[in-house]
Amino acid sequence: MRERKRAECWAALHDAAAEVALQDGIESVTVDGVADAAGVSPRTFFNYFPCKEDAVLGLREPVLDDAMLSGFDVRANLLDEVGKLMLAVTRSIQGGDDAIRHRIMHKYPHLLHRRVQYVIKVEQLVTTAVSELLADSDRLADAERILAAHPVGGQYTAEDTARMLVLTAGTALRFAMQKTMSQPTLESQTEALEHSLALLRAVLKESE
Template sequence: MSQPISLRDRKRAGTWNALHQAAAEAALAPGLEQVTVESVAGAPGVSCRTFFNYFATKEDAVLGLQEPTVDEAVLAAYDVDGDLLEETGRLMLSVLRPIQGGTSHRRELLAKYPHLLHRRFQYVTKVEQLLTGLVAERLQASARWQGQPHEFDAEETARMTVMVVGAGMRYVMQKTFDSPTRESQFAALEDGLRLLRGVLEELQ
C-alpha cells in the first residue's frame, strides 16, 4: 500500500515543477542564453538560494533533471541472488525514471539545444556509478557469491553488469521517448532484456 504524500512533499513537488516549467518555456522563447536563475526563481516566487536546492544549474532546470537516488523499498526488493540481469535492470530503471528530465517540451528543447544531451548523459553516468557500488556491495554480502570461486571480483562483476544493463536501458529510453510512462518503460524493459539475452547468445 502506497504511503500518503505529505503536504511538505506536495509543496516541494509543486515548486520543482514550477521552476522546471518556467525554465523550459524561457529556453524556447526568448532562448537558453537569456535564461537566468533569477528569472526562473521569480516565476514561483522563490529565492535563488531555494532554486539551488532543486537544481544544480539552469540547464538542469530546463530539462528537469534530478539527482539520482535509490528508493529504500525498491532497494530492499533487489535480489542479487536472483536473475542478476533482470533484477539490476528493474533497479536501474527505478533510479533512472525520476532523473530522466521533465516532460515539458522535451523533444523541442533537445532538438533546439542538442548539447543538452551531454548533460543528460552526465546524469546517466551518475546512475551507473551509484548502482555499481550498490550491486558490488550486495554481491560481496551474498552467500551464493561467497560460496563459489570467481575469476573476477565483485566490483568488476558489478561494473560489467551495470554496463550491460545500461545498453538495454538505452533501448528502453528510445522506445518510450514520446510516452515515458512507468507501464510503457517497464514493458519495454522486458522486451529489451529478452532481446539483449538473444544478442548475447548469438555472440557466444
C-alpha cells in the same frame, strides 16, 4: 507540508525555465529570470538546481531507496534485476512533464550531456548497491569456480561483477529509452526494457 512546498517550488522553477526555453530560446533562460517567475530568490534557485540547464530539463539527484532495493532478488537473473533497478533509479532523476522534456531535447540536443552526467551518477549508485548485495550473498561462489577453470584464470569480485552488470544492463536500458522516447511512461519503458534485455541475451548467445 515541508516536502510538499519543496516539490511545489521545484516544479515552479522547472516550469518557468522550460517555458522560456521553448518560447524564447535556451539563451534567454537566466537564473534571475527563472527565480523571479517562480517567486523565489536566485539563491533559492541553487537549492534546487546547480545550473539553468538542469532546471530546463527538470533533472534532479538520483534516488535509490529501500523500497527499490527490497524488490531486488539476488538469486534471480542478475541482468534482469539490475536492469529493473537501473530503470527505477533513472526515472528518479527526471521530473516534470515527459512530453515537454522530449520537445526540449529535440530542440536542443546539446543538452543531452547534462542528462548523461546524471546517468553516470545512476550507474555509480546502482553499482555500489549491487556490489554490496552480492558481497553479502553467496551468489558469486559458482561464478568463481567457473572462472577458475577458464584458461585466463582470475577471480570475480563483487564490485567488478556489479560494474559489469550495470554497464551491460545500461546498454539495454539506453536501447529501451530510445525506443520509448516519444512515449516515456513507466509501462512503456518497462516493457521495452524486457524486450531489450531479451535481445541482448540473444545477441550475446549468437556471438559465442
